[in-house]
Amino acid sequence: MRPRELQEGVFWVGAVDWDRRLFDELIPLPDGTSYNAYLVKGTEKTALIDTVDPTMATSLKENLKRLQVTTLDYVVVNHAEQDHSGTLPQILQLYPDAKVVTTPKCRSFLVALQLAPEHRIRTVEDHETLSLGGQTLEFIHAPWVHWPETMLTYLQPNKILFPCDLFGSHIATSDLYVTDEGMVYEAAKRYYAEIMMPFRQVIQKNLEKIKGLPIDVIAPSHGPIHRKPEFIQEAYQDWVYAPPKNLVVLPYVSMHGSTKKMVDYLVEALVAKGVTVQQFDLPRTDIGKLAMALVDASTIVIGSPMVLAGPHPHAVYAAFLANALRPKAKFASVIGSYGWGGRLLEQITSTLSNLKVELLEPVLIKGYPTDKDFRALDRLADDIVQKHEEP
Secondary structure, rough: OOOEEEEOOOEEEEEEEEEOOOEEOEOOOOOOOEEEEEEEOOOEEEEEOOOOOOOOOOOHHHHHHOOOOOOOEEEEOOOOOOOHHHHHHHHHOOOOOOEEOOHHHHHHHHHHHHHHHHHHHOOOOOOOOOOOOEEEEEEEEEOOOEEEOOOOEEEOOOEEOOOOOOOOOOOOOOOOEEEHHHHHHHHHHHHHHHHHHHHHHHHHHHHOOOOOHHHHHOOOOOOOEEEEEHHHHHHHOOOOOOOOOOOEEEEEEOOOHHHHHHHHHHHHHHOOOOOOOEEEHHHHHHHHHHHHHHHHHHHHEEEEEOOOEEEEEHHHHHHHHHHHHOOOEEEEEEEEOOOOEEEHHHHHHHHHOOOOOEEEEOEEEEEEOHHHHHHHHHHHHHHHHHHHHHO
């Protein structure tokens, strides 16, 4: 993609990665992604805000060449992760007079991860400003969004917020700005669930820091740019602050049909009582979809058979994922079938140690479910309904 102008003197110079399908060898990218770098030209100085993933270094360098950037004064590094700073060494080599601007904590990250020369790094304090001549950058420290060294950059007087990974979305598109809000909402929610949700309580504090800023444009590091900032701000307000919804998320695995029969029965019982359920057959599930569902869930029920005296590995992974993402769910339970016993319940519940949930009576049965077992699932459904109705 060629460089594109946001406002006078402000340009997108990043790269769109249409083909990437996995991030950090972990996170599915069904729609690719983008690495958004921005160039700000003042009357006296020029600054580049972030670089791109090293696989896309050529795109960034060609865009700077197209804009005839022969001198670069500053490279603002909002975040040291490689998809932001991976091309920094090449940019510093290309522009030998450029100084890196970042937080004190990020300085050590850049030296360690990118072997950046320390004498070329200038650290800035929270809310410190830097004039480019007619354009002023304000740096807002935002630790744990989603790394400990992160900061946001605010451009005065243009009212553009460059929020790093905050408000981002993994999506490859030729549109510079948000045009399909439904598509971007889903991509942004997936992004929030997989990357930001573990730091939800810290993000609350950082959202408060920018609450009073007049913002006309939000230009994140991934995904299209928001000319209607309230769209993504309101979405985050819901995901971060709102209480969980009347929703049960039910990831499960079934080897011979017993656990699947229990899942089907429990889902029908819950739906009949007005509870929304999202179930996920774990061996075939897009983990990103599961993460998205966890954003809103009040209750997590994990279904698993016994394998070698413990839960199925797919069920263990689902519990591990929920534990790592730390959703705002309030309740959890376990259902499943075994042949001769084991530690299924103990292993799953111990894996959920990060979650502040109340464990509801599990339903673990021997063999195929009988009428007695279905009655136990009815009791679990009643318990879930009661808990969801509590204030």
